[in-house]
Amino acid sequence: MAFVNLKKKEVQVKVVYYGPGRGGKTTNLEYIYKRFNKRIKTEMVTIKTHGDRTLFFDFLPFDIGKIKGYDVKIQLYTVPGQVKYDSTRRLVLRGVDAIVFVADSMKVRREKNILALKNLQKNLISYKKSIFKIPLVLQYNKRDLADQGIPVLPYEILEKDLNTQLKAPSFEASAMSGENVVQTMKQIISMTMRSLQRDLK
Amino acid sequence: MEYSLGQEELDVIEEVLQEDLLDLGVNCVFLIDMAGNVIANLDNGQMEHDIYSLAALAAGNFGAVSEMAKIIGEDEFSLLFHKGEKESIHFSKVMADFLLVTIFGKETSLGFLRLKVAEAVGKIKKTLEP
Amino acid sequence: MAEKNDGTVTVEVEKRLEDLFREDGESFDFLEENDDSEDSSPVELEVSPDFLEDNSDLEHSPPRELEETSGFEEDGSGLDQSPLKELKTIVLSIDWEINDEDMTRFVEQVETLKLVYENDRVILLFLQILGSLGKYVKANKGNSHPNAIKVLNSVYTSLEKVLLQKDVTAAEKEKILLVEVQRFKDLEEQVALKRAAAHRKKDTKIRQEAEANSKGKEKDMAPIEKSRPAGIAEEVVSRPDMNRMAPHEAFAYALEEIKQMIKAEFKALRAELKLWREGQ
Numbered sequence: 037m038a039f040v041n042l043k044k045k046e047v048q049v050k051v052v053y054y055g056p057g058r059g060g061k062t063t064n065l066e067y068i069y070k071r072f073n074k075r076i077k078t079e080m081v082t083i084k085t086h087g088d089r090t091l092f093f094d095f096l097p098f099d100i101g102k103i104k105g106y107d108v109k110i111q112l113y114t115v116p117g118q119v120k121y122d123s124t125r126r127l128v129l130r131g132v133d134a135i136v137f138v139a140d141s142m143k144v145r146r147e148k149n150i151l152a153l154k155n156l157q158k159n160l161i162s163y164k165k166s167i168f169k170i171p172l173v174l175q176y177n178k179r180d181l182a183d184q185g186i187p188v189l190p191y192e193i194l195e196k197d198l199n200t201q202l203k204a205p206s207f208e209a210s211a212m213s214g215e216n217v218v219q220t221m222k223q224i225i226s227m228t229m230r231s232l233q234r235d236l237k
Numbered sequence: 238m239e240y241s242l243g244q245e246e247l248d249v250i251e252e253v254l255q256e257d258l259l260d261l262g263v264n265c266v267f268l269i270d271m272a273g274n275v276i277a278n279l280d281n282g283q284m285e286h287d288i289y290s291l292a293a294l295a296a297g298n299f300g301a302v303s304e305m306a307k308i309i310g311e312d313e314f315s316l317l318f319h320k321g322e323k324e325s326i327h328f329s330k331v332m333a334d335f336l337l338v339t340i341f342g343k344e345t346s347l348g349f350l351r352l353k354v355a356e357a358v359g360k361i362k363k364t365l366e367p
Numbered sequence: 368m369a370e371k372n373d374g375t376v377t378v379e380v381e382k383r384l385e386d387l388f389r390e391d392g393e394s395f396d397f398l399e400e401n402d403d404s405e406d407s408s409p410v411e412l413e414v415s416p417d418f419l420e421d422n423s424d425l426e427h428s429p430p431r432e433l434e435e436t437s438g439f440e441e442d443g444s445g446l447d448q449s450p451l452k453e454l455k456t457i458v459l460s461i462d463w464e465i466n467d468e469d470m471t472r473f474v475e476q477v478e479t480l481k482l483v484y485e486n487d488r489v490i491l492l493f494l495q496i497l498g499s500l501g502k503y504v505k506a507n508k509g510n511s512h513p514n515a516i517k518v519l520n521s522v523y524t525s526l527e528k529v530l531l532q533k534d535v536t537a538a539e540k541e542k543i544l545l546v547e548v549q550r551f552k553d554l555e556e557q558v559a560l561k562r563a564a565a566h567r568k569k570d571t572k573i574r575q576e577a578e579a580n581s582k583g584k585e586k587d588m589a590p591i592e593k594s595r596p597a598g599i600a601e602e603v604v605s606r607p608d609m610n611r612m613a614p615h616e617a618f619a620y621a622l623e624e625i626k627q628m629i630k631a632e633f634k635a636l637r638a639e640l641k642l643w644r645e646g647q
Contacts, residue, residue, distance in 0.1 A: 038239035039274035043247040047239075048274040068388075076387055081290045092297055097289045100383050104376055111273065111293065127300040131272020133239075214390075222384040226377055232239055233376035261513050316463075346516040348465040354510040 037131045038232055046107040049228055050131055051221075054156050055138035056148035057089070057117030060177035063211035064138060065096045065112055067161055071214065076100075090116040093128045097232045102221055103229065110225060117152065119144060126159045134171040134228040138211075139198060143187040148199055167202065171227040174199055174206035175220045241291045242276065242365075248325045250277050257357040263341040263350065264324065268361065270335050271296050284340070295338050299328050318347065331361055422635035445531045458523050461516070477501060489540050493526040496551050503558075512561055518554045521541050522547045 039048045053061040062082065069080040076098040083092035094114040099107060113132075115125040123132065139149040158166040174194075182188045189197075191208060199206055205223050209216035242250075250268060258266045259279050267278035267288060273296040278288050298319060306314050317328040327350060329337045337358060341350060446452055452478045460469050477498040482491040500519045503513045525547050529540045 037270075037272060039270060039272075039276065040239055041247065041276070042241050048263070050272050071390075072388060079287060079290065081294065092301070093293075095290060095293045097293070100380070100387060103379050103383065108380075109289070111289070115321040123304055124301070127297060127304065130296070131270060131274065139470065179309035206327065218388045218390060220379070222388060225384060228337070228381050229380045230377050266637045344517070345513075346462060346520070348461050348463055349509075349511070349513060349516045352465050 038133045038228075039177045040106070044107070045105055045230045046109065047135050047232065048105075048109045048111060049225075049232070050111045050113065051134045051136065051224055051228065052111065052129055052132045053114040053136045053138055054125070054129075054152070055117055056140055056145060056152040057105070057119070059117055059140040059149075059152075060175075060209075061114040061117060062090050062094050064136070064175070064217050064220070065114055066178075067211055067214045068112070069096055071218075078226070088158045089118060090114060091121075092116065092124060099205050101226070104233070114223070122155065122159075124153070127164060129159050129163065131165075132160075132165070132170070133232075134173075134179040134224050135167075136162070136173050136175055136224050137198070138175045138177050139194060140196065141176050141188040141208075142181060143189055146189055146193075146197065149157045149194070153198055171224060171231055172202060172204045173200070173220055173224045174204050174210045175216070176206065177211050179215070180210040238270065247336050247366050250361055251279060253357050253360045253364075254279050255282060257353050257360070258339060258350075261350070261353055262345050263339050265340040267292065267338050268335060269296060269338065271333075273297070276335065286340070291338070295336060299330070299336055316351075322342060327351070327354065329358055332365060335361075335365065337361070345361065446527075449531060450480060451527060451530060454523070455481065455527070458520065461574075462520070465504065465508065465516070467505065470501060474498060474501040474505060489527070489529065489544050492544055493522060493529070493547065496522050496547060497526070500551070512554060512558045514554050514557060518547075518550050521550060 038050070041047075053064055055061050059173065062084075065080060069078065072078075073080070078096060078098040081095040082090070083094070084090050093116070094112075096112040097109060098112075099109050103107065113128055114129045115121070123124050135156065137153060139145075139152075145197050176189075176191065176194045178226075179188065195206065205227075207216040207223070211217055211221060254266050254268065254277060259281065263281075265278070265280035265284045265286065268276040269292045269361055270276060273293040275292045278285075302317055303313060306312065313330070319326045323345070324340055324342055327339045327341070327347070329339075331337050337354060339350065339354060446455060454473070456472045457469055457476060461473065477494050479496070481491060481494045484494065497519065500515060500522065504515050504519070507515075525543045529535060529543055537541075
């Protein structure tokens, strides 16, 4: 839940990157951090295993400056994607304002994408939130693998699997190269701020 | 969906944190919600901690430990405290949705700090309760 | 879902994001490590699956913090057989949590030890200070002066040293005691100052409230000011330098002072109760 500090005229917003394990959630944040950390003056916190798998969460906070007189602080989080970390994912989801669902375009991950989306829906329900109402953007990551001869799911299949009911904005992306990483983030921030704007008086 | 706190409420909270904790000699104290948002934070002027990262980690840490408590059959643990060589950190729940985090040095007794934290929590509850 | 232009917030946000995150067409190879002059790698908190082994040193090393704050002997030589064993357990417990039960046990244990050491004036004095401190913290809890627990720990540590260390001479014991007595008296002054400040604050508040209610009732405030406990001023007195006295004189003086202090405490408490009743 976004917190509005009327004394400091400040808004804090939590965006969580969610999706199957090894789908590219952390890579999204790492790209944003490495590309822009000097401009947005931030430090990234990661809690991961020696095997480079996210263990708890990644965290990237930054200010986007004053909007309508309020200092807006964005907090990007990722969750661990491995199935066994469901409790942790639910913890990190607490107070979430917006979601970026990072799907893995690899053909072999089709089932995992669907399961992860259902898992998100279930965990949001535990906080009395609806996946249909929360600001949400879909990112179909790893599109670049097609160039390496690895089978990827066509855009239409991903849309059919994941976006038939949600009808959310979606982006084909490559977090490793940075393609559409920033666009995804801009989209979700815009959507979130729009849903808050009526209270920024 | 969001929630807000106004000038008056935040002034009261900051006054409690100042008088009950900072004046006691603790180095830094912050009130956060369980999402990791910072509600109020005060320090002795010598701290340069990254409060936002600390808040995110504190919320995650407290959340994780609370889940562990449930798994072992406890409603909650009465003490969450990490002892460092120079600085230690203490966590205290404020109602269901907030967390009071205190960072203090060796010169402050934990037992006494817990008494003062309990007092501060009581006063903050009155402000935060609808 | 058709996206409408919902107003200026969206425009402002989009413009801001554009400014912050424009990619400028400058080349950026995320796939290779950048050779930025500043370290821009994220702060990583790695958890080793073997962390238990990594921390095994910590598990066995003595807790230095306790030694620094309370100077407890970690090897416990002689403590297991000493009458102090129970008191030490309670003091360690108080370090973690201050509650009625432990404070009562503390005071009772001190009383028990006074009987054990009734013929040892040095130890008795230590115990009297500890007893006084215990009663003060028990009565005041969170309103105790922050230094009270520190002094309690310090006095206990010195008592343990005096009782358990074999190579401490009688003269050294007295010296250690005098240091603690001085610490105790410094605390007493701090408590008195704190109480005086609190009363001033309370009087000011009462006066301000009365003025806000009605100007005609100002004259009723005068009796409250006059009845500020006289005991506080009496406590803050200049003391003779105990280092110049002969040891036996210093003990007698310290013992007498402690008795006076306990009397003053009760007097001040009674005055506070009276103030409170008048303020109702």
